[in-house]
Amino acid sequence: MPLLQGKRIGVVANLTSVIFKNEAQTTYTHLVDSLLALQMDLRKVFSPEHGFRGNVDAGEFVESGKDTKTGLPIVSLYGKNKKASKESLKDIDIMIFDIQDVGVRFYTYISTLHYMMESCAEANIPLLILDRPNPNGHYVDGPTLEPENKSFLGMHPIPLVHGLTIGEFAQMLNGEKWLENQAQCNITVIPAKNYTHNKFYQVPIRPSPNLPNDQAIKLYPSLGLFEGTNINAGRGTKFQFQRYGAPFLDKNVFLFTYTPKESFGAKNPKHKEVLCYGEDLKNDSLYAEVSLKWLIKVYNHATDKSKVFNTENFTKHAGTDKLQKQIEAGLSEADIKATWQKDLEAFKKLRAKYLIYN
Incomplete structure (x- = not known):
């Protein structure tokens, strides 16, 4: 005051x-x-x-x-x-x-x-x-x-x-x-x-319309990457960033279905009013990591791989054009994550200079 x-x-x-x-x-x-x-x-x-x-x-x-x-x-x-x-x-x-x-x-x-x-x-x-x-x-x-x-x-x-x-x-x-x-x-x-x-x-309090709860916030770093693709990440449902899906995913692999509709925080969700095949993650126990497993699974089991990435937008979300290329080249999650480590270690040292909290 x-x-x-x-x-x-x-x-x-x-x-x-x-x-x-x-x-x-x-x-x-x-x-x-x-x-x-x-x-x-x-x-x-x-x-x-x-x-x-x-x-x-x-x-x-x-x-x-x-x-x-x-x-x-x-x-x-x-x-x-x-x-x-x-x-x-x-x-x-x-x-x-x-x-x-x-x-x-x-x-x-x-x-x-x-x-x-x-x-x-x-x-x-x-x-x-x-x-x-x-x-x-x-x-x-x-x-x-x-x-x-x-x-x-x-x-x-x-x-x-x-x-x-x-x-x-x-x-x-x-x-x-x-x-x-x-x-x-x-x-x-x-x-x-x-x-x-x-x-x-x-x-x-939900920090924005499409982050309704702790589970969405936990999964957001991983499922937020779908924002740069043609995959719906739960927008147009009550489980934003706790599920994903698209009409062009293999329905024999993705058994969970939902239909995005106009709703609070999503006037025009991807694949609005279209049945999407995907995965429900509301009970997933992901903790303290960015996971690529869902992105890799989507790419490997899309009925038309050319529909997955919205390249320019995905690069902006990922911050690099390497990630899309790595997924398209068939690299495993462990191999891709190994390429991040040098930069992560350098950033952790930098971050330590500015911490207010332990």
Whole structure:
């Protein structure tokens, strides 16, 4: 509170930006409502992918406008401009960043963090980060992004699962000089109490429309790779990122079936209203790794292999064009993972410099 007193405040927030009122994390107020109740001078809300209230589909344009509840102006950071303009920051003295992340490179909130740090550095505005635990913070895994495959789905040379909180990641962005023109953002991280990286954190509020529970968050690093293919990863069902399927998978191998339909968080899911053959993973016990077994199985048992990959999009999700080539060449999961190890070891050493939590 002393850092905010007498300041004109901007907030980067979404539906997870809440203050819990009880131990069970069932009662809470939104950060925006709390700041207004405390008579802080909150000027505007900056909204990431999925919108401020979290009701927008993945990849769907987020509108700027007004919050119907508070009347505050909302500035979209997921539309024409993914970076806050100088104009939008001119009446701001301090910016707060408070979003629940899930620790996966293609989950776009770390790209939003990057751009907000750049904007704040350019406008000489301090950034206050209210840190939150990372539910996938207990491991580091996956292919490392190659700079030529940089996009909003991955802007940094980091593994698919990076094992950092938002606060730690912000320290890395500054420390490695990854912001444009090697800019340095004036950041203050308010750490989470009692969190360690070897604790599995249960997320009390779904962090985006298609991550409804802990199982989806656990499987997301592995099944999220299907976003760069023509395989449906449960969008259009109540079990997003807990199943996968497509109409062109061999029905003698894939005995589980479902039909994606228009639903919350998925207006146009892949293979909408078409019967998909696949696998149900809602009870799978995957823990602390990126698994390629489902991707390899899909490729090996597709009735038409040319339908599996959406190459450019898959490369953006994987961060490398090697993974698709390795799967198409018939490499085993163990052989592919062996090619990640050198980069993973180098990143773990780098990561150690920026850890706030054990």
